[in-house]
Amino acid sequence: MKLDREFYTRNDVVEVARDLLGKFLITNIDGILSGGMITETEAYAGVIDKASHAYGGRRTNRTEILYSEGGVSYVYLCYGIHHLFNVVTDIVDIPNAVLIRGLEPTDGLSYILERSNKQNIKAIADGPGKLTKVLAINMSLNKINLCSDKIWIEDRGRLVSDAEIKVSPRIGIDYAEEDASLPYRFNLMT
């Protein structure tokens, strides 16, 4: 079942990040379907979070999409090389988002293997830059409605108990000072 808009528009971005574990992210690139189960996410709490692009209410062309209603994609280029995929949450004018950091491929495996030159499915999409590569996510998928048929997230009935979830501080954001230690990172233990 494809997640509907109400899933994303809730006003607790940390809760959405936790709930996205065990869900399936699917892309449809020119008719080619590929995707997998989400195993790692991070919450970015908009204006109050120094690690967020929208910290302090910063509003630019790049971050504009974060201020729209939840349920759309936010893709941007990092270090000039890697595309990172985020899901915008909450209501209009609240720039919260969840970064998808890792997943385990299940659909379109032949295409995923072709895009990555690797064989190990478990480690083929275990980083935010790697999963966008194997799912062929790029800037053309920025600002896309997740209720569309180009890219979406669906629930396949995978139950996730708290015992399977590991919460930890986010990584790679040392510049965010005290916010860098917030427990906003979620891992699904398999």
Added chain:
DNA sequence: TATAAGATTTACT
């Protein structure tokens, strides 16, 4: 207009 830095990955020492 110019410069600095980054929500990372990969290869090499």
Added chain:
DNA sequence: GTAAATCTTATAT
């Protein structure tokens, strides 16, 4: 363990 790759955005002249 360290460094390079590589380009967009933000901030300052």
